[in-house]
Amino acid sequence: MIDFSNTETAFKMKTKIDLLQSRLLFSTLSSPMVVRVLKSFTLAALALRLPIKGIVKATVFRQFCGGESVEECTQQIDRLAAGNVGAILDYSVEGKAQEEDFNRTLATTIETLQYAKVNENVPFGVFKPTGLGRIDIYEKISQEKPLGGEEQLAWNQTLDRWKKIIEKAAELEVPVMVDAEESWIQPAVDDLVIQYMNQYNRKVPIVYNTAQLYRHDRFAQLEKALETAKQKGYIYAVKIVRGAYMEKERIRAKTMGYPSPIQPNKVATDHDYNEALKLILKNIQHMAVVIGTHNEDSVQLAATLLEDANLPLNHPRVHVAQLFGMSDHISFNASNAGLNTAKYLPFGPVRDVLPYLFRRAEENTSVEGQTGRELKLIQEELARRNA
Secondary structure: OOOOOOHHHHOOOOOHHHHHHHHHHHHHHOOHHHHHHHHHHHHHHHHOOOOOHHHHHHOHHHHHOOEOOOHHHHHHHHHHHHOOOEEEEEEOOOOOOOHHHHHHHHHHHHHHHHHHHHOOOOOOEEEOHHHOOOHHHHHHHHOOOOOOHHHHHHHHHHHHHHHHHHHHHHHHOOOEEEOOOOOOOHHHHHHHHHHHHHHHOOOOOOEEEEEEOOEOOHHHHHHHHHHHHHHHOOOEEEEEEOOOOHHHHHHHHHHHOOOOOEOOOHHHHHHHHHHHHHHHHHOOOOEEEEEEOOOHHHHHHHHHHHHHOOOOOOOOOEEEEEEOOOOHHHHHHHHHHOOOEEEEEEEOOHHHHHHHHHHHHHHHHHOOOHHHHHHHHHHHHHHHHHO
C-alpha cells in the first residue's frame, strides 16, 4: 500500500516559505467568488497595462508553472528530480489562432524534445493539437466536410507541424504525448495519432494519444484501438485522464440537441477509468500508459495490478503523472513506492499562460475536496515541522 498521508515525503522539495505561500494561495482559491474577482481584476489590469506581472509571477504562476521559458524551468526540474519525479515540459499558451502563434508552438515543442533528449529527468514531450492549427478546421475534418482553398492550405500547414514534431520525437527517441481536445474535434486528432503510431510505435512507444474517460464512449474506443494495434503490429500508447471539458461539452450538446458525450456521474467516470487501467496493464505487451490522475485510488490500483501481474512497479511502459503545484502527496509518495512518476510542468510567458492559470484556479474550486485536501496536507506538514 502506498502511504499518501506521508507529508514529509510529499513536501520534501518545499521550504517552509513555499508551504506558507501555498497555504495562502489555496486558502484564496477555496472561494469561487474570490477567484472570479481576481480573474476580472487581473484581466482588467493587464488590459490597462498596469504593472502586475511581478505579482502574478510570484503567486499563482509560481504555484502552477515552471517558468516563462524552458531555461527558466530548470530549477523546478532539478527540485522535482531530487524527489525522483520527472518533469513534462508543457508549453501552456492557450487561445492563440494565428499562423505565427502555431509556428511558435511548433518551435517551442521541438525545443522541449531536444531538452528532454539531454536531460534524463524529462521523460516525455507533449503538445496540444489546437496549438498547431485552427479549431474550425479540425472540426470540419472530424465531420468529414470539404475544405475551401484557404482552409486546405491552413490544414496542410497544420499537418506539416505535426509531422515535424513527431519526426523529431522519433529521431531523438523521446516519447511525445498528444493532448485530448473537445469531442467534436477529437476524431481528426485520433486519426492522425493512429497514423503516426502505426509508423513509429513498432518497437517502442513514441507517440501517445489521450483518452478522456469522462466520455462514456472512450472505454469502448480503447478496446477497439487495442484490437487494431494487435492486428497491425504496433504499440497503442495512451495517456488516460478523467477529462477537462465537461461543462463545455454538456452545454454544447444541449444547445445543439444531441446526446451528451459525458458520463452520467463521477462514479461512472471512475469505473471506466479504472477499467481502462486494468485493460491496459493486462495487455501491456501491446500498450503503454501514462496514468494522468489526481485520484489516490487509481494510483494505488495501478501499483496493485502491477504487483499482482508480477510486473515491476517501474515498468518502462507505465508512468503516473500529476499537474505541477497539485497533489504532491500522490506524486512523491508514488515515486517513493517505486512507480515511474512525473509532473506536467506548464511554462510560457505570464500573459499568455493566464487562460491556463485561470482554468487551474477555477478547477480547484470546482473539484470536490481538492482545495481542502491540499490545505489539510500543507497544514499537517507545517505542524510536523514545527513540532
